[in-house]
Amino acid sequence: xxxxxxxxxxxxxxxxxxxxxxxxxxxxxxxxxxxxxxxxxxxxxxxxxxxxxxxxxxxxxxxxxxxxxxxxxxxxxxxxxxxxxxxxxxxxxxxxxxxxxxxxxxxxxxxxxxxxxxxxxxxxxxxxxxxxxxxxxxxxxxxxxxxxxxxxxxxxxxxxxxxxxxx
Amino acid sequence: xxxxxxxxxxxxxxxxxxxxxxxxxxxxxxxxxxxxxxxxxxxxxxxxxxxxxxxxxxxxxxxxxxxxxxxxxxxxxxxxxxxxxxxxxxxxxxxxxxxxxxxx
Numbered sequence: 001x002x003x004x005x006x007x008x009x010x011x012x013x014x015x016x017x018x019x020x021x022x023x024x025x026x027x028x029x030x031x032x033x034x035x036x037x038x039x040x041x042x043x044x045x046x047x048x049x050x051x052x053x054x055x056x057x058x059x060x061x062x063x064x065x066x067x068x069x070x071x072x073x074x075x076x077x078x079x080x081x082x083x084x085x086x087x088x089x090x091x092x093x094x095x096x097x098x099x100x101x102x103x104x105x106x107x108x109x110x111x112x113x114x115x116x117x118x119x120x121x122x123x124x125x126x127x128x129x130x131x132x133x134x135x136x137x138x139x140x141x142x143x144x145x146x147x148x149x150x151x152x153x154x155x156x157x158x159x160x161x162x163x164x165x166x167x
Numbered sequence: 168x169x170x171x172x173x174x175x176x177x178x179x180x181x182x183x184x185x186x187x188x189x190x191x192x193x194x195x196x197x198x199x200x201x202x203x204x205x206x207x208x209x210x211x212x213x214x215x216x217x218x219x220x221x222x223x224x225x226x227x228x229x230x231x232x233x234x235x236x237x238x239x240x241x242x243x244x245x246x247x248x249x250x251x252x253x254x255x256x257x258x259x260x261x262x263x264x265x266x267x268x269x270x271x
Contacts, residue, residue: 003170010171014179021183025190025203033190037202040183044209047179050170053216053230063237068205068244075248076198079255097192105185112177119173120223127219127227135227136234147238154242158249164256 010050017043030076038069052126169220176217183210197254197261201247205240212236 017040024036041064048057127135136144169176183206190203212233219229255261258268 007170011175014175018179018182018186021186021206022189024206025186025194025199030196030199030202033199033202037205040206041209044183044213047176047213048216051176051216051220053219053233056216056230056233059234059237063241064205064209068241071244071248072198072202072205075251079198079251079261080196094193097189100192101185101189104188105181108181109178112181113174117173117218117221118223119221124220124222124226127230131227132230132234135231139228140231140235143235147235151238151242154246158245161246161249161253 006050010047013043013046013050017047030080031073034069034072034076037072038065041065041069055129055132169217173217173221177214180210180213180217183207183213195262195264197251197263197266198248200263201244201251204247205244208236208240208243212240 020036020039020043024033024040027033027036041060045057045060045065048054048060187203187205187207187210190206191200194200194203215229215233215236219226219233222229251261254266258265260266
């Protein structure tokens, strides 16, 4: 019984997230689009929970919903008189994009359903936060360090790009 | 095992990715393109987590890859928004059609 409710909840979450995803790329007002993106990110955090990735769900909420969304909404408010951001693209461009997305969806869906994904028998054991930390510090330590350098470079680059130039 | 069949999760993340592509293709505002980009990155990170449950030897590595994607997306958002602000300051517009400084 409880499992049935959980499964239904997951499907409801998926439908909600898909609707919000389309809203975030269709809504003419960018501010509404950004809020819809926040809804998608929260729903995906819920799906992470359903997949047993609790720590990742928390990181998703902290980093994405907390930091990235704040940045995006700040930028929307700094650059746009919101009413004037409504410049829908041409009808032909919209139709072409829709058709190509539909074709992409159908093609990948076909590949996805016809592929026999290799599966560990009975599924993998859920990694604890300790396992994640050990994996991050042992097997993936090089990309981890590179990512640190990248973040540092982006910090300096963003400051340099956004700085007001001396007149 | 995942509570819902694996393929349903995969199709869901494909829907997210398609919505992101559609947004990136049709938005005229650079910020809209950035929002669509975040959507696509999130779909990819979700795929990594799905496969971390089922694929052999994927247990911790899949989740670590998702961490990397989240960190990269945050870095991309910060750099992209700084560029958007700089462009807005010099051109008074962030419509992608107006941004043709580097166009021959």
